Amino acid sequence: xxxxxxxxxxxxxxPILIKxxxxxEYRGYDSAGISLINNQGTLSVYKSKGKVSALEKSxxxxxxxxxxxxxxxxxATHGEPNATNAHPxxxxxKNLSLVHNGIIENYKSLRAELEKNGMTFCSExxxxxxxxxxxxxxxxxxxxxxxxxxxxxxxxxGAYAIAILEKSHPDQLVCARKGSPLIIGVGxxxxxxxxxxxxxxxxxxxxxxxxxxxxxxxxxxIMDRTGRLDITNLSNVKQTPQLVTLQMNLDQxxxxxxxxxxxxxxxxxxxxLRTCIRGRLNVVDKDVLxxxxxxxxxxxxxxxxxxxxxxGTSWHSALIGKYFIExxxxxxxxxxxxxxxxxxxxxxxxxxxxxxxxQSGETADTLAAIQLAKEHGAFLYGICNVIGSSIARATxxxxxxxVGPEIGVASTKAFTGQVITLCLLGLAIAKEKKTxxxxxxxxxxxxxxxxxxxMQWTLENNKDIDKFAxxxxxxxxxxxxxxxxxxxxxxxxxxxxxxxxxxHAEGYPAAEMKHGPIALIDEEMPVVxxxxxxxxxxxxxxxxxxxxxxxxxxxxxxxxGDEVVRNMSDYSFIIxxxxxxxxxxxxxxPLQLLSYYVAISKGxxxxxxxxxxxxxxxx
Ligand code: F6R
Numbered sequence: 001x002x003x004x005x006x007x008x009x010x011x012x013x014x015p016i017l018i019k020x021x022x023x024x025e026y027r028g029y030d031s032a033g034i035s036l037i038n039n040q041g042t043l044s045v046y047k048s049k050g051k052v053s054a055l056e057k058s059x060x061x062x063x064x065x066x067x068x069x070x071x072x073x074x075x076a077t078h079g080e081p082n083a084t085n086a087h088p089x090x091x092x093x094k095n096l097s098l099v100h101n102g103i104i105e106n107y108k109s110l111r112a113e114l115e116k117n118g119m120t121f122c123s124e125x126x127x128x129x130x131x132x133x134x135x136x137x138x139x140x141x142x143x144x145x146x147x148x149x150x151x152x153x154x155x156x157x158g159a160y161a162i163a164i165l166e167k168s169h170p171d172q173l174v175c176a177r178k179g180s181p182l183i184i185g186v187g188x189x190x191x192x193x194x195x196x197x198x199x200x201x202x203x204x205x206x207x208x209x210x211x212x213x214x215x216x217x218x219x220x221x222i223m224d225r226t227g228r229l230d231i232t233n234l235s236n237v238k239q240t241p242q243l244v245t246l247q248m249n250l251d252q253x254x255x256x257x258x259x260x261x262x263x264x265x266x267x268x269x270x271x272x273l274r275t276c277i278r279g280r281l282n283v284v285d286k287d288v289l290x291x292x293x294x295x296x297x298x299x300x301x302x303x304x305x306x307x308x309x310x311x312g313t314s315w316h317s318a319l320i321g322k323y324f325i326e327x328x329x330x331x332x333x334x335x336x337x338x339x340x341x342x343x344x345x346x347x348x349x350x351x352x353x354x355x356x357x358x359q360s361g362e363t364a365d366t367l368a369a370i371q372l373a374k375e376h377g378a379f380l381y382g383i384c385n386v387i388g389s390s391i392a393r394a395t396x397x398x399x400x401x402x403v404g405p406e407i408g409v410a411s412t413k414a415f416t417g418q419v420i421t422l423c424l425l426g427l428a429i430a431k432e433k434k435t436x437x438x439x440x441x442x443x444x445x446x447x448x449x450x451x452x453x454x455m456q457w458t459l460e461n462n463k464d465i466d467k468f469a470x471x472x473x474x475x476x477x478x479x480x481x482x483x484x485x486x487x488x489x490x491x492x493x494x495x496x497x498x499x500x501x502x503x504h505a506e507g508y509p510a511a512e513m514k515h516g517p518i519a520l521i522d523e524e525m526p527v528v529x530x531x532x533x534x535x536x537x538x539x540x541x542x543x544x545x546x547x548x549x550x551x552x553x554x555x556x557x558x559x560x561g562d563e564v565v566r567n568m569s570d571y572s573f574i575i576x577x578x579x580x581x582x583x584x585x586x587x588x589x590p591l592q593l594l595s596y597y598v599a600i601s602k603g604x605x606x607x608x609x610x611x612x613x614x615x616x617x618x619x
Contacts, residue, residue, distance in 0.1 A: 001617040002101035003027040005204045006070045006163040008173040009195025013069035020204025021052040026614040028075025031086035035097035036066035043167035047086035070163040072099035075613040079124030089128040091135035095167045098131035102159035102180035176220040180617045184213045194227030210246040214388045252404045262408035270452040272403035272413045283449045286442040292397040293428040299379045303353045309338040309369040310357040313411040318357045319488040321422030328430040338369035348376035355381045359414035360615040361389020416585045454576045458589045469597030478505040482530035489584045493591035500606045501599040510543040521550040530587045533559035534580040557587045
């Protein structure tokens, strides 16, 4: 949801900012803009509708010089996506320019107040209110920019990550955050002086430095060309910045020969999951080691209920986690849409553990859900991919996925990474609670270790999905069915198809068909059935019969060697045999590939589907 980049140092800012915007484009891509102060002290703002490449075209021939600048790629909330509403926004006097990620909830009343005081507005955005408010504070309190930002933000309700340039002080960059992420990269110029980078995440920074500071909520930072970096909170109390070394490399941010990040990330899954379980799953000693559980063993031993909060794909992996944890640990688990949980006065008991599952670690609803749980005294566990993210920092402990940056908007490797992490979590709790017989525990450890190899097999043995997918280019609807552990896989398969091909798709528990949706079945309706040999095999076979007798087209996911379901199907994807509880990590792979290739056959932009953004930092 919007990406921010910034730079101050000795280098030309424009190339750094544009490259940074390309890296952050997955966060929003309906308009983009850039602001620079050149060596003559001119503060310019260039903005355009559409992608970052449109911005690049629009500045051809213009003055883009300067060693300080801020830039923004937008996912519209207030005001339609056009150049006027794009960021950066000027203040009325054009002395300030500002970029913003987040939502200012009280922007209407602030705007009315500012208008009463003679300020005029050009756009419909909440962001313009911020920059005008800062300027108003500077003028009315006769203070510097830093103080004005502090004063302005005290009046703001909502979430923000902001960066501001001031024409009359071209040697300093000011930024602040609350609720939306902002990272400061600290580099060294060839002359040995410090230079500073800003990013909504680490991707625009890692090319230049791996030394970063994660700004905390309600902190304001000022950086200047002498290498000064000061951070205070809104009450002007000085904060000590913590320098962190990023564990990320540039290759992870490139497509590496694949046409799209999504395809790269689908194929990366075996390696990503190997990294995720490394050091955590020990097949020699038949052990599972998760420091988050070991360090907080008592909490898990006395826990009477687990609540998992998540959104979208992460909610689907949470559902698989629920089935596994309940089976392995005999603890009741509730899975909640974070957006519902946060607003419905949920009952949170003292011995509850609340788990947040989030790839980005920035999803606004998930963050708010755990903040609510924290207020009720719950113990919070985070399962995030992005290191240092808001959810990772707001929880008491947790487990990182370590599957590498996920750039494609449609989540793939994070989903399977979340599922395997929840399986590790279930096994680690079961070990402490002694809820699984040793023999079964050892079998599960051995089998989980083999999942990455089995994923590789699945990828290599379903290579003709690209040709098969073309049959569905003009299809209007799809149904996905699964039972038990594979019901969430059906939901996930349907979501993947919807979000990148824009074909309507529904996921259902297979047995629910006869309670209504079966009325939709005719010869036009492709029905994807996840029908592995284990679980409720016989039951799903009879669900397939019901669909076939209504002339639905069956596309099945079957266990290698299962000729029965294969013969009943119009087309089958094959996966290797595994334990019922681990099937989702294999079964989802052909469904990811199917959605990818159907979207390609429709000419869709799979990495940046319409209306979506990777990191949903607004509710
Ligand atoms: C779908 C997808 C979204 C996210 C959801 C939660 O492919 O990516 O549904 O899963 O927005 O995001 P995180 O996991 O970052 O909290």
